[in-house]
Amino acid sequence: MGLAVAVWGGFALWKAFDIRQPTAYRPMGPRVFPVIISCSLIAVGVLFVIETWRRADAGVEAHVAGELQTADHKQAALVVALLVAYAAVFERVGYIVATTVFLPAVAHVLGSRRLLRDVVVAVILSVVAFTVFTKLLSIDLPEGVMSGVTP
């Protein structure tokens, strides 16, 4: 807990010393507000460390500690990995194909064990979304490998 907040405060501190040259004379340059906010970030970060350390809010602390214990972070990381992969192949493979693979994969991580149903839903969802976006809303989605095949 303290570690996360320390990173927090350190990040803010680094930001505060990020240099930007002030431009022509004005009562307030572009630097003033970032400095104020960076200092606030450091302040709340430090306060957070102190509050955690002093266990000021026992109820919330216990809740957070329990949450960190019971939560399965590997599962969450897996979903993040799937999202990154989805974003990476999105344009090359095309919307429909990428989604058809992505949706059942996430559903599987989330505990679904009915692959066929999930794939069917994914196909329907992606084809409908693709058609609505490209035809009705004229927002282009990547066609990818399906180019020429898509309606």
Next chain:
Amino acid sequence: MIAIVAVISELLDGFGTALQPKYLLYCAVGVLLGTAVGVLPGIGPALTIALLLPVTYDVEATGAFIMFAGIYYGGMYGGSTTSILLNTPGEAASVVTSLEGFQMAKRGRGGPALATAAIGSFVAGTLGTLIITFVGPAASRVVKLFQPADYFALMVLAFTSVGALVGRSALRGMISLTLGLFVGLIGFDEINGQARYVFGETHLQGGISVVLLAVGLFAVGETLYVASHHDTDADQIVPVRGKLWLSGDDLRRSWKPWLRGTALGFPLGMLPTGGAEVPTFLSYGLEKRLSKHRDEFGQGAIEGVAGPEAANNAAFAGVLVPLLTLALPTSATAAIMLTAFQRYGIQPGPSLFTQQAPLLWALIASMYVGNVMLVVLNLPLVRLWVKLLEIPKALLYSAILVFACLGVFSAARSTYDLYLMIGVGTLGYLMRMFDIPVAPMIVGLMLGPVMEAQLSRALSISQGDPSVFVTRPASVVILALAVLAVAAPHLPRLVRLMRGEDAGTRLVLGEADAD
């Protein structure tokens, strides 16, 4: 007197617009969609409007806002259904409803619980709209007198009260808000046109949009949270039993809580306290104290459903007042609606009531219509909404992710934003882990740049003299309130310390939120 007549005539014009078939349709789509997302866990009005923004390019402003407002108050309504039947609130503002509502459903009184929520929402929504109708124009005249220094003071007040009132820990609210302010710095600054915190990335120069932040925090963060918990199998839905109507006794016990809920919800929604959660907690506490059936609380007291449900709908109406007259969003959904206004080139603020009168009055009129629609459509449709709850969670959340990616991609047409969204989502997950609320971050992102601009303007007018903030009476009063907002929860402890006694626990709102 003349003012009231003018208001009524403008309102009638508004009805003339809102009752056109086209706008009735937008309104119906809005309230139905709102109810649906309110019912579904994991997706709320803020996320829905954020995702709809990119696809509403072609919809004209009036239609879009009638729909967005419908989604907002429809969502408030839909959240109650999930709370009552499933004990998992669809929205933060419905958490309290589940305390008594679920108990009522378990005891076979689900019907009356849903009915008092629906009718209470209707009463509060209609009364709230009525207050906007008459208070809105007056408020905008007062606000016209505000100067930059006053605006800046007002935002300080907004921030401190968000920090003080949201969630169980004030500090956690402030952390979220400050992070939001920081994100608001990214990109070209509005005054000098200087790029800040872009790290040489051209993609970041335009800043991070509210849509991206909201989608990342709400959709991605929430899905990650669900993924990390293994309770993904279906929850037990309590079937709706009991007539979907109120008996004479229920009605007698409900009407006062409705009115008291409205009285709490509207002003608190208007104050920058972060939306509808706080008034629902207060209303629950109040009803519990006033009830003649105090022994029933915890076992399904109808007052505990009627009051909070009225409060959250009235709060929505209250939220609209500062949003429309001051361009000051007090909830995440309001922040996204503000972006929507700006997308149409409309700047909410004191001149909105004069410059955009037709749009505004059509919007207000549509809210009367929408509230009627909700109560007429939703009670008969309740079984349909329950069906929605049978969608398997795993599938629902995967679909939410797919729509999140779709929304962010179509808004920016770049995969870079998808990566950003994933990053924001991971942050949202961590915040959730440490019990830090995410909504203040979104409000912070919207307010940061405005706050900087007002500060800069105030200092330009005073030629760099910071005393403007303490010499204008309005600024001083508002800043004093801000100090009070920070100090208030600590007052009992301070008093005790001064008396030389042991410092006890401080006042915390939302203590009932313990899960």
